[in-house]
Amino acid sequence: MIEFRGVWKGFEGKSVLRDVSFRVERGETRVIIGQSGQGKSVTLKLICGLMEADQGTVLVDGRVVNPHSRESIAHVRERVNMLFQFGALFDSLSVRENVGFTLFEKSSLSRAEINRRVAECLAMVNLSGTEHLFPADLSGGMKKRVGLARALICHPTIMLYDEPNSGLDPVTSDLINDLINSTSRRLAMTSVVVTHDMASAYKVADRISMLDAGELIATGTPEEIRASVDPRVRQFIEGRAEGPLTSGLRAATVE
Numbered sequence: 001m002i003e004f005r006g007v008w009k010g011f012e013g014k015s016v017l018r019d020v021s022f023r024v025e026r027g028e029t030r031v032i033i034g035q036s037g038q039g040k041s042v043t044l045k046l047i048c049g050l051m052e053a054d055q056g057t058v059l060v061d062g063r064v065v066n067p068h069s070r071e072s073i074a075h076v077r078e079r080v081n082m083l084f085q086f087g088a089l090f091d092s093l094s095v096r097e098n099v100g101f102t103l104f105e106k107s108s109l110s111r112a113e114i115n116r117r118v119a120e121c122l123a124m125v126n127l128s129g130t131e132h133l134f135p136a137d138l139s140g141g142m143k144k145r146v147g148l149a150r151a152l153i154c155h156p157t158i159m160l161y162d163e164p165n166s167g168l169d170p171v172t173s174d175l176i177n178d179l180i181n182s183t184s185r186r187l188a189m190t191s192v193v194v195t196h197d198m199a200s201a202y203k204v205a206d207r208i209s210m211l212d213a214g215e216l217i218a219t220g221t222p223e224e225i226r227a228s229v230d231p232r233v234r235q236f237i238e239g240r241a242e243g244p245l246t247s248g249l250r251a252a253t254v255e
């Protein structure tokens with residue numbers, strides 16, 4: 001469903017992804033872990049067409065989507081939706097307007113039908129009846145769930161989640177994990193989840209990949225990652241400051 005073949009991406013002479021290749025199968029939930037600044041969000045942006053690879057091939061649902069063209073962007077937009085790292089809700093719009101945004105803007109559905117779909121998606125994320133609230137009225141966990149409802153309303157076949165659990169208490173965080181699992185099953189979606197949180201990674205992943213210094217250094221099932229003998233993987237999953245991992249500040253190699 002998603003494939004990277006030898007993908008390179010850099011910014012101003014600094015390479016962030018270096019020859020990255022992986023494949024996410026249809027219906028799979030892939031979790032990407034790695035320290036801050038290792039290119040996890042960049043990877044998601046390459047999949048959803050917000051960024052373009054410098055070299056290599058990005059495939060989404062059987063089609064090469066780079067270099068970008070009007071057709072490749074349309075192909076991706078039809079299939080992929082993303083829950084952004086910081087929610088990215090419109091502060092001046094209500095929950096209803098936020099969740100229904102794409103349909104209000106782009107579809108010819110009636111207002112009543114859109115309202116019905118908004119209510120359905122809010123129910124999926126346990127936020128029924130919050131249509132009239134504004135982002136300023138919401139807690140962090142509620143904002144994440146509104147963001148999720150907004151992403152789900154277009155019935156994407158591929159969902160990308162950037163740090164869906166960050167900043168949430170453990171109980172709310174686990175509720176988000178349950179939502180990721182239940183919606184991906186119910187809507188038969190392929191998902192890529194970026195997270196630092198290993199409890200969430202183990203709970204939602206079919207497979208986990210770890211990014212470090214621009215490369216994918218490990219891929220495996222939660223059990224395989226838990227049992228990994230790679231000292232970099234061990235340092236990360238055990239959350240130790242001391243170890244072989246590149247410091248976050250030095251992470252991206254200067255060419």
Ligand SMILES: Nc1ncnc2c1ncn2[C@@H]1O[C@H](COP(=O)(O)OP(=O)(O)OP(=O)(O)O)[C@@H](O)[C@H]1O
Nearest residue numbers: 011016034035036037038039040041042043085252
């Ligand atoms: N648009 C951009 N212009 C220049 N540099 C960028 C851009 N986007 C990302 N980068 C750089 O690419 C590197 C990887 O960024 P990315 O956002 O993918 O990190 P991340 O792994 O998601 O980190 P975090 O866990 O902190 O979110 C960083 O060094 C960042 O500064």
Ligand SMILES: [Mg+2]
Nearest residue numbers: 040041085162
């Ligand atoms: Mg990020």
